[in-house]
Amino acid sequence: MKIGIVGGTGREGRGLAVRWAEAGHDLFIGSRRAEKGSAKAAEFSREFGVSMQGGDNVSACNHAELIIVTVPYSAHGHTFESIKEAVGDKVIVDITVPLQPPKVRSVHLPEGQAAALEARALLGESARLVAALHHISSEHLSDPEYTFDCDVLVCGDDREARVTVIRIVSDLGLRGVDAGVLRNAIALESLTPVLLHINRRYGSVGSGIRITGIPETQ
Amino acid sequence: MKIGIVGGTGREGRGLAVRWAEAGHDLFIGSRRAEKGSAKAAEFSREFGVSMQGGDNVSACNHAELIIVTVPYSAHGHTFESIKEAVGDKVIVDITVPLQPPKVRSVHLPEGQAAALEARALLGESARLVAALHHISSEHLSDPEYTFDCDVLVCGDDREARVTVIRIVSDLGLRGVDAGVLRNAIALESLTPVLLHINRRYGSVGSGIRITGIPETQ
Numbered sequence: 001m002k003i004g005i006v007g008g009t010g011r012e013g014r015g016l017a018v019r020w021a022e023a024g025h026d027l028f029i030g031s032r033r034a035e036k037g038s039a040k041a042a043e044f045s046r047e048f049g050v051s052m053q054g055g056d057n058v059s060a061c062n063h064a065e066l067i068i069v070t071v072p073y074s075a076h077g078h079t080f081e082s083i084k085e086a087v088g089d090k091v092i093v094d095i096t097v098p099l100q101p102p103k104v105r106s107v108h109l110p111e112g113q114a115a116a117l118e119a120r121a122l123l124g125e126s127a128r129l130v131a132a133l134h135h136i137s138s139e140h141l142s143d144p145e146y147t148f149d150c151d152v153l154v155c156g157d158d159r160e161a162r163v164t165v166i167r168i169v170s171d172l173g174l175r176g177v178d179a180g181v182l183r184n185a186i187a188l189e190s191l192t193p194v195l196l197h198i199n200r201r202y203g204s205v206g207s208g209i210r211i212t213g214i215p216e217t218q
Numbered sequence: 219m220k221i222g223i224v225g226g227t228g229r230e231g232r233g234l235a236v237r238w239a240e241a242g243h244d245l246f247i248g249s250r251r252a253e254k255g256s257a258k259a260a261e262f263s264r265e266f267g268v269s270m271q272g273g274d275n276v277s278a279c280n281h282a283e284l285i286i287v288t289v290p291y292s293a294h295g296h297t298f299e300s301i302k303e304a305v306g307d308k309v310i311v312d313i314t315v316p317l318q319p320p321k322v323r324s325v326h327l328p329e330g331q332a333a334a335l336e337a338r339a340l341l342g343e344s345a346r347l348v349a350a351l352h353h354i355s356s357e358h359l360s361d362p363e364y365t366f367d368c369d370v371l372v373c374g375d376d377r378e379a380r381v382t383v384i385r386i387v388s389d390l391g392l393r394g395v396d397a398g399v400l401r402n403a404i405a406l407e408s409l410t411p412v413l414l415h416i417n418r419r420y421g422s423v424g425s426g427i428r429i430t431g432i433p434e435t436q
Contacts, residue, residue: 105398105399106398106399106401106402107401107402107404107405109327109331109404113327149430149431150430150431153412155412177416178415178416178419178420179412179415179416180323180324180411180412180415180416180419181323181324181415183324183325184324184325184408184411184412184415186325186327186404186408187325187405187408187409187411187412188412190402190404190405190408191405191409193398193402193405194371194373194397194398194402194405194406195429197396197397197398197399197402198395198396198397198398198429198432199431201396201398202396202432202433204431204432205431206431207429207430207431207432208429208430208431209427209428209429209430210427210428210429210430211413211416211425211426211427211428212367212368212425212426212427212428213367213368213417213422213423213424213425213426214416214420214422214425215420
């Protein structure tokens, strides 16, 4: 599948891109500046022995069948504004957590209650918007040897889009779990500060969550 | 330990009381009406072959070293008002989830962002308030043979109170995990609608969460 990663030059983008490229997907690394996107795509390709392209964020959307947005919350609104016209009816996954440094271990609700709900307000109600991947350590993603024992909660108002994302998440070596409507992103996003607290409290480098009481495979 | 359960006549109260009584704790079932509290305490005692007392909610608080509040969200504010004077510096655990029927599978944030934050506003900043036990099926609690494979997230601003609650949760046959400040109740409470969605989506009678990436025992 053609996957474009908006804001893909950071640590999350690197981990996602490498795992998906290794699983056989066609990756495009987007950045605000086209040169940076291209340079990072070349760097990731060399580092992990895979092949991917890069350029600006709008090109990442145009290239993609599935769009991933991974930017710091401070760049969230601006980024969605900048790609709005290029999204169309493609499935777009917002993985943003609205952390408020330095209090990253305490839940902070943004004005729109969730970053994903703010993204919907910018893209419009018809956008095929999904929120997911809030609880995965970029360090673990970037280590091809690392085996996850946690799940990925996936929410969005378009059920078919959720199914698509759950399938693509499995190519990262993770189980995706259907978490319901987009509004449930409030729960998903606000769980990240809790996990950051747990990391510090229990000396973990990457705590996660697993859903119990459902069949192991779906 | 002396445990008083405010609103303890419902399904959650029954499950908690029975498990704790079997673990050797001294239980008091509170209700708005003293007669109902007494009657339910007698009923639970007969049904499970344990011994516990009952009466009104204020008596439950007066009797207790540790207070549990389990009421529907619609009775939450009124209940905290009614016991306010009886709480003092005792540890009090709010397990309320602000569900909004009939849309119980979609996150609903109350005016104060979390029931537990609203409880703090009513009790005052000095209250030793903890939020926990939002994700445990009352059906499973009431079945003494059932073995849990999920965790209980415990948050509150008083670390010592969190430790007390984590300890008492272990007597239910559950692992408590320190989830940080009381504000993180936003995440804990809003995860319940997600689990209710997952129950329906995957045909589960009681999905739960487990924290991965931390030591098995603390």
